[in-house]
Amino acid sequence: MTPPRYSVHAEPLSIKDSAFKLSESTLKDYDCLVLIYTNAETLQQFSIDAVSQLSKINLSFSSECSLIHSNIAPGNRLVLSPTAGLSGDTDDVRLFGEAAGAATRKAIASGANKILIHIVDPPTLQIANGAYRNFAQVALLGCLDVVNSRRNANTKVGIMFKDQKKGEEIIKVVVAIEEGRILARKIGTGCPEEMAPPKFAEAIMEAFKNEKAIKSELIQDYDIMLKEYPLLAAVGRSASKVHRHNSRIVKLEYKSPDQSKVKENLSFIGKGITLDTGGLDIKAGGGMRGMSRDCLGAGSVAALMLTIAKLQPEHINVSAKLAIVRNNTGSEAYSCDEVITSRAGKRVLVGNTDAEGRMVMTDLLCEAKEEALESMKKHSVPHRLFTVATLTGHACIAFGPYSTSLSNGPASADMISHRLAKAGHVWGDPFEISTLRREDFSMVRPGNPESEDVVQANTLPTVRTARGHQYPAAFMIIASGLENHQGKIGYTHCDIAGAAEDEPIKLSLGRVNARPVPALVGAFVIPEGCQ
Ligand SMILES: [Zn+2]
Incomplete structure (x- = not known):
């Protein structure tokens, strides 16, 4: 089996004045945008037409992963992937891995191979006594698990961080784990x-x-x-x-x-x-x-x-x-x-x-x-x-x-x-x-x-x-x-x-x-x- 080729990048968070505006170069570098969210209402802040239209015609959009056409997304591919609530008796951080995994599967099936992820409403440390603190790591691992379990994988993954330096540190650990997992697989x-x-x-x-x-x-x-x-x-x-x-x-x-x-x-x-x-x-x-x-x-x-x-x-x-x-x-x-x-x-x-x-x-x-x-x-x-x-x-x-x-x-x-x-x-x-x-x-x-x-x-x-x-x-x-x-x-x-x-x-x-x-x-x- 040829070893998978993949790369992971920390991208700057580009939301200005409630508008989701990716830079020209980011639009060029990726061909799909994944939004992971817990509370569907937080999506409203971006006033993305495609999202409000979807919410009108699909009542289950806040509980299942959807791919929609949107001008704001690179490659016009926008994937919405909910984590559902985080406070149920059996909820844990795997919800982020699963949401990212489902979105990655959807993106790849649509033909994308340069996936940009944004976690819209990240969980705070107060939720479940900090049990969600590795949400970004777990989301990335969920994405890479799908990416690198395929034959001939060749995928670029980006994730947006407010704090770029912290993002680089997270990516370093995730990639080190992923290298190990590639060997184990x-x-x-x-x-x-x-x-x-x-x-x-x-x-x-x-x-x-x-x-x-x-x-x-x-x-x-x-x-x-x-x-x-x-x-x-x-x-x-x-x-x-x-x-x-x-x-x-x-x-x-x-x-x-x-x-x-x-x-x-x-x-x-x-x-x-x-x-x-x-x-x-x-x-x-x-x-x-x-x-x-x-x-x-x-x-x-x-x-x-x-x-x-x-x-x-x-x-x-x-x-x-x-x-x-x-x-x-x-x-x-x-x-x-x-x-x-x-x-x-x-x-x-x-x-x-x-x-x-x-x-x-x-x-x-x-x-x-x-x-x-x-x-x-x-x-x-x-x-x-x-x-x-x-x-x-x-x-x-x-x-x-x-x-x-x-x-x-x-x-x-x-x-x-x-x-x-x-x-x-x-x-x-x-x-x-x-x-x-x-x-x-x-x-x-x-x-x-x-x-x-x-x-x-x-x-x-x-x-x-x-x-x-x-x-x-x-x-x-x-x-x-x-x-x-x-x-x-x-x-x-x-x-x-x-x-x-x-x-x-x-x-x-x-x-x-x-x-x-x-x-x-x-x-x-x-x-x-x-x-
Ligand atoms: Zn035995």
């Missing part, structure tokens, strides 16, 4: 042969080739995986005999240019299962459909790192470790009842080969823990570890189309899940807070402590298991040696299975939407106070 959308582990890893290495702020490393030697990441190697054992399906691990590292300003060290582990057949516990009866999307955790983490490369924040050091494996079946496949010793020295009894996500991430999580412990000997800056994965169907049943996170003791004390929920809310990328409980740990405790230290899974699908999305985190904590809060390291597991792709349309797969990249950026990359 690209690697997440490929067919499982086009994006088999070697190619998936290659696409990521290529994306970071010229990013000087990021150190990247590719591990392709299966013997290294066997020695260093035995649980991952077990899942990749069958694919190790099929050259084009061989496993890969990608590591990316970002260090703040000013270490004296670092407030947090963050490590993200991403699940990149490029096809999940279920392994020997094969996904029968059509359950394998869509399992080429089991790589979106790794896609989101790679996207987050690319956004970080573009923004180069000073207050964080961030590392990423991506487990890129195909869960194949076959004569070499790992099986239930095997006992495999993890990197942390825990004997793992395999219960179900379809529970491969927790397997491929655990040893990388253990390595991140080791690095954190090493660094904590020298620095007092806190370490926070994360796993990001399309891990369970249970998360989709429990929360529908939203990401969820659950934290160990130290991360709970630091309110990390609350931070994600808060950032998700203001960035239009909601996160639900889930909780680890004692039952999650007892679920995976061994029945035979002589032969194993922890059990990987039960034999039922997570959707038929009580606490099906929570207990895998307990497994990862025990098997990675993170139990008992070694060194008070915070760990948060993010299950994005419900969020990372849209609902499938008809018989097709769902569109990869690169969530939860905006929420992760909002929670950890944008310094607090600059949200």
Whole structure:
């Protein structure tokens, strides 16, 4: 797929004496004007003939997106896109993303490719306690999501700002997020042969080739995986005999240019299962459909790192470790009842080969823990570890189309899940807070402590298991040696299975939407106070 070509520009707000008068050059630079508004009455101030005529013949113009002919608009295309009210029980800033997305779809369908956006009555900070403060960012992200999800996209987007400098800053962050999302869409959308582990890893290495702020490393030697990441190697054992399906691990590292300003060290582990057949516990009866999307955790983490490369924040050091494996079946496949010793020295009894996500991430999580412990000997800056994965169907049943996170003791004390929920809310990328409980740990405790230290899974699908999305985190904590809060390291597991792709349309797969990249950026990359 050719990478999309797009540009985003901050334009001066050109409204004079209640008249909407765009300069000659702006009229020339664009071919469509989009007005996003909450209160239809605010449109009256412009005395635009076409708008008053539309309001007379279409009573629903304040609740649906319309395209009309108008002399005041570049290309004579004027798109009106309402957000509806902002104060309903379930309203949130996504209304701006959706209004901008609908308008962009309408504009593009009409033949426009140079779209100028104006948000007519921006929400004030008083509404919903500031929950709409990122309305411009979310509107732009909604627009770009439509623009760059197309093949051969080539679109110019402008947005009018009263404060040009602030507008430039907003655009810088939005474009950095969008660059990450383009990568996530690209690697997440490929067919499982086009994006088999070697190619998936290659696409990521290529994306970071010229990013000087990021150190990247590719591990392709299966013997290294066997020695260093035995649980991952077990899942990749069958694919190790099929050259084009061989496993890969990608590591990316970002260090703040000013270490004296670092407030947090963050490590993200991403699940990149490029096809999940279920392994020997094969996904029968059509359950394998869509399992080429089991790589979106790794896609989101790679996207987050690319956004970080573009923004180069000073207050964080961030590392990423991506487990890129195909869960194949076959004569070499790992099986239930095997006992495999993890990197942390825990004997793992395999219960179900379809529970491969927790397997491929655990040893990388253990390595991140080791690095954190090493660094904590020298620095007092806190370490926070994360796993990001399309891990369970249970998360989709429990929360529908939203990401969820659950934290160990130290991360709970630091309110990390609350931070994600808060950032998700203001960035239009909601996160639900889930909780680890004692039952999650007892679920995976061994029945035979002589032969194993922890059990990987039960034999039922997570959707038929009580606490099906929570207990895998307990497994990862025990098997990675993170139990008992070694060194008070915070760990948060993010299950994005419900969020990372849209609902499938008809018989097709769902569109990869690169969530939860905006929420992760909002929670950890944008310094607090600059949200
Ligand atoms: Zn699976």
